[in-house]
Amino acid sequence: MEPVLAVKDFSLTFKAGAETNLVESVSFSVSPGKTLCIVGESGCGKSVTSLALMGLLPSPPARIVSGTAEFNGRNLFAMPERARADLRGNEMAMIFQEPMTSLNPAFTVGQQIAEGIMRHRDVSKAEARAEALKMLEWVRIPAPEKRLDAYPHQLSGGMRQRVMIAMALANRPKLLIADEPTTALDVTIQAQILALVRQIQAETGTAMILITHDLGVVAEVADDVAVMYAGRIVESGPVEAIFGDPQHPYTIGLFGSVPSLGRRQGRLATIKGAVPPLDLMPKGCRFAPRCPLADSRCHDEVPPTVPFGDGHSAACWYAPIEQTMEARQ
Structure with missing residues (x-):
């Protein structure tokens, strides 16, 4: 099935002459009737990416450095503003995180x-x-x-x-972008909203990009997942592969920090450190300063994207992780 939206090698910056980009070499796609969840902690570039796709970032300061976003055969980044305005709210639509600030009082x-x-x-x-x-x-x-x-x-x-x-x-859009639509809601209302969105999506065949940091929401609604860290996608694939066999240390750290309903087995895992600021990004893997597996190559060289089959891949020098851990023992 041809994707409704295919983003390839998308990079964006807010600072002229910056050595590193806020969003760097991001690629993903979403097909009709499917849901792609973009996951990551605050500040990783999820919302900025969605706003860029909708044409809602002011330029300047925002500047698209490279990449394409093919929407039904048309490159969104090459379209004039009038054409983008005709798409917004019609063929493409967006649900924002906080409706009270998005609706006109x-x-x-x-x-x-x-x-x-x-x-x-x-x-x-x-x-x-x-x-x-x-x-x-x-x-x-x-x-x-x-x-x-x-x-x-x-x-x-x-x-x-x-x-x-x-x-x-x-207006029955072909693509719906939902930017953390249930964050401000209690758990009961959140479940109702997610069920409603899934039902409407099934009725209309609308493709959806759901931006969230809630892994419980991802498990419930996603067909595919893209894990984002510091402006790069570090792992992507079908939701079953991401949850069943995570291959990037950051993804593994995210799952380790989620509390379970069963008996507690010690303290929850944490990812040490913080996301580096844009002007202090490592030359190589951006997760390297916080990664327990990182060595000098991780700090100096951008890791390749390693495919594992069925659309599952991770950008890590040591993927697949199991082989690396066995070799180190």
């Missing part, structure tokens, strides 16, 4: 959903309002006729996020 939710519909379709205000009502019903907001004329501050956090989903899906 001066307009009702019905007006905001209808605005996107009228921007991309030849419909009247009455028709757009009727479609907005259908969208609120679709995302299962209670008493949608009443909520249509409510302002964002009159809704709960879960309802506001459902409104954001309704806005994003109003």
Whole structure:
């Protein structure tokens, strides 16, 4: 199946003349009806990548150094702004992390959903309002006729996020980017929102990129996973391979830091140190200063991407990890 979006060798910087890029040589793809989860800690470049794809980064200071993003055969990075605006909210849509700062407090939710519909379709205000009502019903907001004329501050956090989903899906996009859409919600509402997104995705065949740091969410919704660290993708592959056989020390460290429901067996694992600042990035592997396996080559040379079959790969000098650990024992 041809991917809806294929990103290849994408690099981005915010600093003119910088020796290193904030996002470096990132490649991934997502197919119709599939979900790609981009995972990583705060500051690794997940959200910046999504905003660049949507054309929402101010330029300057943001500057795309290299790479392509093929969306249905069109390179997003080479398109004029008017063409990008025609795609946003229509063929591509985005759900932001905090709906209270993304929704306009001066307009009702019905007006905001209808605005996107009228921007991309030849419909009247009455028709757009009727479609907005259908969208609120679709995302299962209670008493949608009443909520249509409510302002964002009159809704709960879960309802506001459902409104954001309704806005994003109003024009049946081919690609949906969700930037940590459940972070600010309690566990019960989070489960409802994830179930809703999965059901709508199954009904529409929309491809989705879900950006998160929550591995529990990843296990529940992902088809494929890309693990990101300090602006680079260090491991990627099907969700079963990433969870069942992680091959990068950073991925292994992430899983080791997740608490389990069973009896506690000592302290949780931690990854020592912190993400290096942009101007102090190592020449080689960016995880090298925190990696228990790193040697001089890791600090000096960028590691190759090692394939393991079935789309699973890791950028590490010592992958596969099992062989390295056996050799060191």
